[in-house]
Amino acid sequence: MTALDEPHAAEFEDPPTPRDGPLTGTRVLDLSHIASGPFATMLLADLGADVIKVERAGTGDGARQMDRSLQDGDSGYYLGLNKNKRSIALDLRTTQGRNTVRALAPNADVFVENFRPGAAARMRLGYDDIRAIRPDIVYCSITGFGASGPLRDAVAYDIVGQAFSGIMSITGDPDRPPVKCGAPIADLTSGMFATIGILAALHHRDQTGSGQHVGTSLLGASAALLASYLTSHAMGTPFHRLGSAHNTLAPYQAFTGSDGTNFILAAGNDTFFAKTTEILGLTTLSQDPRYATNPARTQHRQALAQILQTEFAKQTAGHWLAALAEVGVPASPINTIDDLVNDEQMRANDYVTDIAHPRIGTLPVINAPLTFSATPVTVRRPPPRLDQHRTEILAIAAGERSWLTEDN
Known part of the structure; x- marks a missing residue:
């Protein structure tokens, strides 16, 4: 053995496995x-x-x-x-x-x-x-x-x-x-x-x-x-702590269903917002000048969130997630780490x-x-x-x- 240091035997050997990644040999x-x-x-x-x-x-x-x-x-x-x-x-x-x-x-x-x-x-x-x-x-x-x-x-x-x-x-x-x-x-x-x-x-x-x-x-x-935040701030957009909400998009935050379960709604453009109001039966909101465009919605974020939350509280989070998925509006459960380990999407892509x-x-x-x-x-x-x-x-x-x- 080498004189560089004193070795000791490993307790087990690693099983042979393929080495075919793009950095093989590095x-x-x-x-x-x-x-x-x-x-x-x-x-x-x-x-x-x-x-x-x-x-x-x-x-x-x-x-x-x-x-x-x-x-x-x-x-x-x-x-x-x-x-x-x-x-x-x-x-x-x-x-x-x-x-x-x-x-x-x-x-x-x-x-x-x-x-x-x-x-x-x-x-x-x-x-x-x-x-x-x-x-x-x-x-x-x-x-x-x-x-x-x-x-x-x-x-x-x-x-x-x-x-x-x-x-x-x-x-x-x-x-x-x-x-x-x-x-x-x-x-x-x-x-x-x-x-x-x-x-x-x-x-x-x-x-x-x-x-x-x-x-x-x-x-x-x-x-x-913070690349986009830095330039936006320099051009006059203020950034503050908003919990799960977003400084420049609305509605883009957590809401709560009737079962007390939180979920995320990410209606990041006017089309998604209009679809959200449709499933909630609030179509007049998408024509209201306060909420018709994303810049307007962000200015009236709190009032809009209260209106939406009142409606979301009438059905379970699972109900709303299914309804949003059906019309193609981005939304998500708020998974725990336990959820992530066994999630079908994670496993299908070998992410875990x-x-x-x-x-x-x-x-x-x-x-x-x-x-x-x-x-x-x-x-x-x-x-x-x-x-x-x-x-x-x-x-x-x-x-x-x-x-x-x-x-x-």
Whole structure:
């Protein structure tokens, strides 16, 4: 075995599975943790890339201990962001640990990190260090606030990205303090932008032979979600917290049926609004100057919502959803996570699938929501145990075996 570190045997072997995604053959060295980086590298892995996940010795990725669903040391939060990867635990405070990373780098196509700003460089694992080993490396850094500016060295978490970007200022009810989105959108959106940047840099490398340093941030990714809001605001449209309602569309919000069940109506244009008034028996509303056009409806949003709610309260949410669907007006139940796991539409598109986890059993996971006619998204590995693949990864670092999984 290699002298880089002491291996131990894995307790089980992963079953052989096909590798036919569009990124098959792409090798990713993943030093990221928690959410933003792991989401990016899982997207790459779902698309066929071979991802080696380097985790902290002893405790591993901090996401492993993040929620109450702990089973055998792994949380559901961790399991949901790390399928299709292999894991090795290294102490990067030691020369030995850092040397193992450097030994893997020459065969890596992509290097991903989301350490505190400057930490990778201090460990001699920054872009310049890795580029010296692999000149055409695509090196991706995810930071809190971006590579420049007075806050470049500050640390951010998801809620900080949502707050600083302005997202929270327009999220929540108007008579209550701002709230964050229930999903960690700053983390996950920065992960998606990281993936986009990595793919663009790989394309550039294919054309020119040159790698580069790709960067994104929680702030930048969150602010990007406000692209249309920013320009609309600059042109005079105010944006406020409106609960489930929309600043520039109406009726476009939650209503409640007679059974107390909430549902969403998204009558986002005049035609949909007219159809809504027809099924409610309120056709005069679509001719009323206060409600005839979307700009007028948004000005009189509260009064319109009260009129509609009075009618919606006369039948169940299911009744109205069926009626709206029949006339083609966009509407939706407000699903719970339990609803989503077993939803026919989700399953039909393979947006959620079940994997056999060797310790936990059947585990539902979200797939990358992409379809390819020739190179489908695949689930090839369950999320790894901490340090599960030490033996084979150390053999890769020592040059004793190929990185790619078809050699496993």
